[in-house]
Amino acid sequence: GVLTLICWAHVRRYFVKALNNDKARAEYALQEIGLLYEIERKADDEQMDYDQREQLRFDLALPILHAFEVWLKKEYPKVLPKSPIGKAISFALKRFNRLCRYCGDGRFQIDNNLIENGQRKVALGR
Secondary structure (H helix, E strand, O other): OOOOOOOHHHHHHHHHHOOOOOHHHHHHHHHHHHHHHHHHHHHHHOOOOHHHHHHHHHHHHHHHHHHHHHHHHHHHHHOOOOOHHHHHHHHHHHOHHHHHHHHHOOOOOOOOHHHHHHHHHHHHOO
């Protein structure tokens, strides 16, 4: 079986695009996403193994993710669905379970930027 995950960098881009539309909501979302990346940086800086990384995510990331999901569900009815902030919230909500899957295994990455950057180098070298 294949387990699909969703890249947090893609979600982040939607909220960056929404900054001019709804600065307060977009900044809040970006702040919360930033906290998730800070946890990953801590794991990298401390050279945690997969089990330690998974435990760190369980302890620190899951509470942030839970609160963020509650916020997304609360805010979505208050925004225009086709607005940039509406699209950002909708994108995150529709994929939320797959966005959280990286927490369940220390081998998973929060995003696929490393892979995309590697592919970009190959494509540019053609």
